[in-house]
Amino acid sequence: MTRIYVGPTSLYSLGQVGELSLLDAFDGDIVVPEPVIDSVDVEPAATNLAAFLDGGVETGVDEGRLGAARSVLGAKDIGAGETVIAGVLAHCDPADRTAVAVVSEDRTVRRTAQGLGAEITSSFGVVVRAAIEDKYLSPAQAKRIVRRIDQHGMHLTGELRERAVGEVGE
Structure with missing residues (x-):
């Protein structure tokens, strides 16, 4: 089973647009380490995250891999990104790139996770996947979600927004 x-x-x-439930479109176990949870402290994202976590999301940290994650990232303090990379280090399988995945917009985390053998995507990829996998989320709804995310702080270039919206419609 994939760990995401x-x-x-x-x-x-x-969380800002109330669409955390789209993460359920993934086939696998969603993992949100405690330091990641602690770093989401802006409303309404924090309240929406608390409600999402009540659905049984795993929140553990792979403590044994934090030192290696710190070394890989060159980080001084263990924080949210390091706990995600620690999870990748703990569950990555070179023979099966689908064993672990990361959902993040952080370029350093994305590049590192991909280099370690994890599949990567972003919140926009989550919306696209949900539109493709979920018969109840129409392409029009997915496009509205992408635009709402774009308006709430994760600003896309025009080209990237049209690509995300275009992928939803395919």
């Missing part, structure tokens, strides 16, 4: 680690940037994006 979600970083704070994606939780913020989806």
